[in-house]
Amino acid sequence: MGAFDTLFQWAFLVPLFPLVGFVIVGFFGDRMKKAEYGGWVAVVLSGLAMFVGILIAIGEALSPGTYTDASYTWLNLPGTQSVFSNGFSLVMGTLVDPISALMLVVVNVVGFLVMLYSIAYMHHDQGLPRYYAELSLFLVAMNGLVLSDNLLEFFLFWELVGVCSYFLIGFYYEKPSAASAAKEAFLVTRVGDVLFLLGIFLYFATYATSGGGAGWAASGFKFTNGNTPFLGSLVGSASSPTLTIAGLMMLAGAAGKSAQFPLDVWLPDAMEGPTTVSALIHAATMVAAGVYLLVVVSLFLGFTADDRLAIVAVGGFTTIWAASMALVNTDIKRVVAYSTISQLGYMVLAVGAGFAMVGLYHLFTHAFFKALLFLAAGSVIHAVGTQDLLKMGGLRKSMRVTWIAFFVGAMSLSGIPPFAGFWSKDDVLASVYSQVGAHPLYWPFLLCAFATVFLTAYYIFRAWFLAFDGDGSRDASLPHAHEAPWAMRLPLIVLSGLALVAGLFAFVPSFANLLPGAGVPPTYGTTDLMLSATSVGLGFGGLGLAYLMWGNGRVFTLPADSPLQPFRTVLLRRYYVKDAYDWFGLKAVYGLSRAADFVDQYVIDGTVRGIERAFSQLSDAGRRLQTGVVSDYAAYVVSGLVGLLVFLLWIAPWLVRSVGGG
Amino acid sequence: MSGLVLAQFLGLSAALLGIGLFGILTRRNFILLLIAIEVAINAAVLNFVYFAGFASGPGGVSGQAAAVVVVGLAATEVAVGLAIVLALNRQRGSINVAEASTLRQ
Numbered sequence: 001m002g003a004f005d006t007l008f009q010w011a012f013l014v015p016l017f018p019l020v021g022f023v024i025v026g027f028f029g030d031r032m033k034k035a036e037y038g039g040w041v042a043v044v045l046s047g048l049a050m051f052v053g054i055l056i057a058i059g060e061a062l063s064p065g066t067y068t069d070a071s072y073t074w075l076n077l078p079g080t081q082s083v084f085s086n087g088f089s090l091v092m093g094t095l096v097d098p099i100s101a102l103m104l105v106v107v108n109v110v111g112f113l114v115m116l117y118s119i120a121y122m123h124h125d126q127g128l129p130r131y132y133a134e135l136s137l138f139l140v141a142m143n144g145l146v147l148s149d150n151l152l153e154f155f156l157f158w159e160l161v162g163v164c165s166y167f168l169i170g171f172y173y174e175k176p177s178a179a180s181a182a183k184e185a186f187l188v189t190r191v192g193d194v195l196f197l198l199g200i201f202l203y204f205a206t207y208a209t210s211g212g213g214a215g216w217a218a219s220g221f222k223f224t225n226g227n228t229p230f231l232g233s234l235v236g237s238a239s240s241p242t243l244t245i246a247g248l249m250m251l252a253g254a255a256g257k258s259a260q261f262p263l264d265v266w267l268p269d270a271m272e273g274p275t276t277v278s279a280l281i282h283a284a285t286m287v288a289a290g291v292y293l294l295v296v297v298s299l300f301l302g303f304t305a306d307d308r309l310a311i312v313a314v315g316g317f318t319t320i321w322a323a324s325m326a327l328v329n330t331d332i333k334r335v336v337a338y339s340t341i342s343q344l345g346y347m348v349l350a351v352g353a354g355f356a357m358v359g360l361y362h363l364f365t366h367a368f369f370k371a372l373l374f375l376a377a378g379s380v381i382h383a384v385g386t387q388d389l390l391k392m393g394g395l396r397k398s399m400r401v402t403w404i405a406f407f408v409g410a411m412s413l414s415g416i417p418p419f420a421g422f423w424s425k426d427d428v429l430a431s432v433y434s435q436v437g438a439h440p441l442y443w444p445f446l447l448c449a450f451a452t453v454f455l456t457a458y459y460i461f462r463a464w465f466l467a468f469d470g471d472g473s474r475d476a477s478l479p480h481a482h483e484a485p486w487a488m489r490l491p492l493i494v495l496s497g498l499a500l501v502a503g504l505f506a507f508v509p510s511f512a513n514l515l516p517g518a519g520v521p522p523t524y525g526t527t528d529l530m531l532s533a534t535s536v537g538l539g540f541g542g543l544g545l546a547y548l549m550w551g552n553g554r555v556f557t558l559p560a561d562s563p564l565q566p567f568r569t570v571l572l573r574r575y576y577v578k579d580a581y582d583w584f585g586l587k588a589v590y591g592l593s594r595a596a597d598f599v600d601q602y603v604i605d606g607t608v609r610g611i612e613r614a615f616s617q618l619s620d621a622g623r624r625l626q627t628g629v630v631s632d633y634a635a636y637v638v639s640g641l642v643g644l645l646v647f648l649l650w651i652a653p654w655l656v657r658s659v660g661g662g
Numbered sequence: 663m664s665g666l667v668l669a670q671f672l673g674l675s676a677a678l679l680g681i682g683l684f685g686i687l688t689r690r691n692f693i694l695l696l697i698a699i700e701v702a703i704n705a706a707v708l709n710f711v712y713f714a715g716f717a718s719g720p721g722g723v724s725g726q727a728a729a730v731v732v733v734g735l736a737a738t739e740v741a742v743g744l745a746i747v748l749a750l751n752r753q754r755g756s757i758n759v760a761e762a763s764t765l766r767q
Binding site: 631 | 764
């Protein structure tokens with residue numbers, strides 16, 4: 001019982017504030033005199049949520065290892081049938097624990113700054129009440145997800161953030177590309193969501209009646225028993241095939257949400273939404289929900305060894321997979337989006353290697369520097385009105401703050417000390433390195449992660465040089481750029497500060513309480529220093545290469561006869577994965593649907609309609625017999641009489657004879 | 663011996679029934695139709711009487727009683743039939759049964 005107990009019990013306030021904002025802006029925003037008023041309501045309420053969130057984090061940091069569960073039993077089924085022998089409860093509640101407190105800080109700080117930034121950035125757009133209402137609803141869902149005290153509630157909010165992501169990607173819904181990108185994001189993540197739900201079913205099947213955690217599923221999949229967390233005691237080191245498959249389902253759900261290979265295609269296309277949405281949802285928070293799911297499962301339930309290998313494989317491969325596509329892209333937002341996928345790969349890699357807290361550490365720093373990069377890119381787009389890097393140039397003179405902000409974000413992303421990304425990314429690499437003995441397959445994925453450090457530094461500085469270096473815009477038709485208004489500059493400055501120092505937070509003992517687990521804070525032995533030197537060297541190498549090719553306004557064009565051209569095409573075509581999915585959707589699924597339609601129309605409906613037509617014709621014939629003329633009826637009576645006579649006199653005796661009776 | 667005589671009587675009945683049925687099937691005039699029905703009914707009445715004559719004991723009496731009842735029934739049936747004829751004639755001005763194919767106009 002600590003001093004912050006009441007505060008932890010009232011954690012539901014954090015999602016409640018944005019919910020109030022959603023209701024006010026969503027239902028009354030249209031009636032306000034100016035659209036910005038609704039925006040200010042949302043900003044103030046998200047600021048309140050941030051305030052409470054930070055208070056909770058401070059409380060949690062000062063009372064290490066406290067788990068506070070406040071739950072309400074929604075439905076309680078008694079145990080009657082064999083499947084439900086332990087009964088079943090549906091509970092809703094909030095669980096304040098170290099990792100959810102940390103996530104509250106990430107979600108609400110970035111959420112508040114993005115809301116503030118939006119006031120200026122979205123100034124010229126139509127439908128602002130809708131924008132702020134949806135953004136507020138997103139904050140409700142994300143805070144709810146972070147605070148969930150059971151897996152089903154987690155899934156509920158998980159779907160809700162997905163819906164908000166769909167709404168916001170499709171914010172410019174009159175643009176066909178935005179509408180289809182929204183659909184794509186929804187459908188691709190849905191593949192993961194369905195598997196995630198199947199995984200929950202598998203956990204239920206395992207834990208409903210028996211198993212090490214008997215009664216866990218029956219109690220509503222809660223992560224804690226009262227205020228005592230399970231902390232991996234459910235799965236532990238058991239290697240049951242069912243649990244392995246359930247763990248893989250969790251990985252699939254996380255891969256859909258966090259855009260990991262092979263469900264990564266939707267995130268670059270999600271850049272059709274406003275840049276602010278990309279910064280909040282598709283960089284800092286929602287896409288991190290997948291990683292958060294893996295962290296939660298690994299912390300409370302545990303993964304089997306096979307699951308961990310699969311997670312390492314997915315994360316490690318995704319780092320280099322996405323980074324390679326960022327090398328050639330010329331859309332400033334898409335470059336940053338690919339880097340998001342790649343960085344999420346690092347977090348997944350760390351969770352897979354058994355260092356969930358290291359993954360969460362990288363999530364924490366990444367949220368700030370990636371939101372910073374997106375908001376800086378948004379500032380550039382706001383100023384020049386294009387996203388094409390090749391048309392920009394020379395912006396450093398007119399946009400000093402954005403120039404420095406993007407530089408800080410890029411340095412942090414490249415893992416150059418002392419920026420935030422360096423500490424967490426190095427921690428990821430060091431923790432995975434410490435586990436390479438666990439399985440021979442860890443090596444190649446660790447090498448992928450190291451190679452990605454080089455690629456990352458190259459592509460992000462390529463973007464930086466292209467946008468800000470040189471004498472002026474390469475496209476003369478671009479407007480003369482001006483620095484952004486204060487509502488955009490302030491978030492950039494705050495996030496730049498965080499991107500500088502967030503990595504050092506882990507060395508503050510009370511803050512490290514929010515990341516309770518192996519690897520945090522990073523330790524620096526001889527091996528670790530060598531690894532750090534390698535990764536920093538790779539980072540500077542990428543930076544240097546980018547300078548040689550793109551610095552000072554140079555634009556490197558690959559010669560048309562270069563043997564590398566086919567690779568460039570493949571990367572620009574995104575390895576043809578999206579084309580394959582489109583082909584699958586258009587040809588394979590459509591063909592199957594056509595076949596099903598044929599069966600439906602001609603076999604099933606045909607049978608029904610055939611029976612109907614037979615009866616219709618039969619009754620038509622019967623109706624024609626009913627002429628209404630007395631003589632006809634008399635004729636039927638007489639023919640019936642004659643028939644009866646014929647039967648009695650000839651047919652019946654013949655039948656009796658032929659069956660041998662009498 | 664008596665079987666042969668009965669067969670001859672039944673032949674007469676069958677002939678009457680055949681004549682009656684022929685009339686029922688071919689006549690379009692309602693009154694001729696009624697007469698044909700009477701002929702057919704009387705074939706059945708005759709059968710009652712024959713069998714009553716050949717039967718012994720109380721069965722004979724009941725056969726004759728049945729014959730009287732059927733004659734009475736036939737009379738009432740003709741009365742109803744003639745009433746329909748009158749109604750039909752009043753409504754349509756014709757007593758051709760082929761024309762009266764609907765129950766109401």
